[in-house]
Amino acid sequence: MTSSLSLEKYSFGVGDRFAHQAKPQLRACMLAAAQGVDVIPVWNKSHREHAIVGSTPPGVRAAAEAAVRDLDWTRPFHIDADHIRLDTVDPFIETSDFYTLDVADAIGQPAEREALQAFVGRHSELVGSLEIPGIAEPFTTTCSDIEKIAAKYLNAVQEAGVLYRHIESAKGAGKFITEVSMDETDQPQTPAELLVILAAIADEKIPAQTIAPKFTGRFNKGVDYVGDVEQFEKEFNEDLAVIAHAVNEYELPKNLKLSVHSGSDKFSIYAPIRRALARTGAGIHVKTAGTNWLEEVIGLAEGQGDGLKMAKEIYGKALADIEALCAPYATVIDIDYDRLPAIAEVGNWSAEQFVAALRHDQACKQYNPNLRQLLHVGYKVAAKMGDRYLEMLNACEPSVARNVTENLYERHLKPLFIG
Numbered sequence: 254m255t256s257s258l259s260l261e262k263y264s265f266g267v268g269d270r271f272a273h274q275a276k277p278q279l280r281a282c283m284l285a286a287a288q289g290v291d292v293i294p295v296w297n298k299s300h301r302e303h304a305i306v307g308s309t310p311p312g313v314r315a316a317a318e319a320a321v322r323d324l325d326w327t328r329p330f331h332i333d334a335d336h337i338r339l340d341t342v343d344p345f346i347e348t349s350d351f352y353t354l355d356v357a358d359a360i361g362q363p364a365e366r367e368a369l370q371a372f373v374g375r376h377s378e379l380v381g382s383l384e385i386p387g388i389a390e391p392f393t394t395t396c397s398d399i400e401k402i403a404a405k406y407l408n409a410v411q412e413a414g415v416l417y418r419h420i421e422s423a424k425g426a427g428k429f430i431t432e433v434s435m436d437e438t439d440q441p442q443t444p445a446e447l448l449v450i451l452a453a454i455a456d457e458k459i460p461a462q463t464i465a466p467k468f469t470g471r472f473n474k475g476v477d478y479v480g481d482v483e484q485f486e487k488e489f490n491e492d493l494a495v496i497a498h499a500v501n502e503y504e505l506p507k508n509l510k511l512s513v514h515s516g517s518d519k520f521s522i523y524a525p526i527r528r529a530l531a532r533t534g535a536g537i538h539v540k541t542a543g544t545n546w547l548e549e550v551i552g553l554a555e556g557q558g559d560g561l562k563m564a565k566e567i568y569g570k571a572l573a574d575i576e577a578l579c580a581p582y583a584t585v586i587d588i589d590y591d592r593l594p595a596i597a598e599v600g601n602w603s604a605e606q607f608v609a610a611l612r613h614d615q616a617c618k619q620y621n622p623n624l625r626q627l628l629h630v631g632y633k634v635a636a637k638m639g640d641r642y643l644e645m646l647n648a649c650e651p652s653v654a655r656n657v658t659e660n661l662y663e664r665h666l667k668p669l670f671i672g
């Protein structure tokens with residue numbers, strides 16, 4: 254398997270809903286490279302995003318390849334079929350080389366009795382007092398603990414196995430990178446659960462290079478982490494220890510690493526993550542939550558004139574359609590409706606006022622996380638504008654591109670990987 258496609262140590266999921274920002278996104282990776290840190294871009298787009306925007310998977314690769322060519326990027330890049338399932342994967346087979354197997358919906362569906370007993374029988378090493386280097390207290394687990402955890406996750410991992418083999422039969426083993434994601438569920442997974450999940454992934458012979466658990470705390474779209482940062486840091490470090498242990502213990506790829514979904518804008522956990530990576534030498538994949546689109550809106554507003562007018566129009570339409578826009582994202586946004594400015598008020602704003610409310614600068618008094626989250630889920634409004642929106646992006650290209658690069662590099666890559 255030496256020729257297998259292998260994901261690099263640091264990689265960053267750069268979502269680009271309208272496929273217009275691959276170049277400014279890649280420029281951010283080039284800025285990191287100039288500082289001596291390789292961060293590999295992975296352009297990810299889910300079936301849901303394609304459906305809402307009205308795009309198809311080949312467009313993601315085309316935009317990425319054009320940017321790579323124009324900027325002479327010689328390092329790898331990847332195209333991630335994000336959160337795919339058996340019923341949505343096929344259109345991604347041709348042009349993706351990275352697959353995020355989403356089996357969160359199968360979590361908690363009871364596994365078959367025999368499969369469960371076979372798992373517990375096979376994994377006596379999971380029972381008892383388990384010392385894992387890097388975790389202060391040994392895990393103490395009973396047979397029934399392991400059975401309980403396996404009962405919750407085994408079915409989901411088996412489903413990931415079916416999906417993995419479906420892709421493998423179409424593309425060939427070693428030709429793509431596999432991620433297993435369990436983040437879109439209600440309950441975070443404990444380090445002990447992660448260990449059982451990894452043992453089950455190894456049993457299914459899924460060569461997972463990244464695993465996306467649900468971490469403790471809230472990872473709302475487009476805004477900072479909400480939760481106990483110390484608890485997060487402890488669990489994050491334990492997760493790293495569990496992964497290193499599982500890689501030794503089971504047949505899993507050596508470069509298996511954590512993937513942090515909705516990882517953009519989680520400024521308060523970047524320092525703990527960087528500390529953990531520096532201490533352990535572990536790699537990481539961080540996925541942005543499509544917030545690139547918000548930089549486009551900021552760029553339109555900064556473009557003044559018609560750009561600013563369109564940014565206000567998008568806000569007005571998003572506010573008018575708030576219930577429908579928020580519904581699919583109900584569990585990953587927290588909008589205080591009372592703190593959303595009225596359409597008439599926003600209509601009178603200058604470009605500076607609009608940008609100050611939207612840009613994720615927590616030191617700025619005018620920053621409004623409610624407006625930011627509403628616009629975040631409001632990309633459907635721009636999708637409906639169609640060419641009118643895309644033409645405005647082109648007209649405001651300098652300010653849009655500047656904001657996309659600066660946001661990705663200054664607020665994300667730098668604090669995470671450079672310091």
Ligand SMILES: [Zn+2]
Pocket residue numbers: 336434436437465514515
């Ligand atoms: Zn996710």
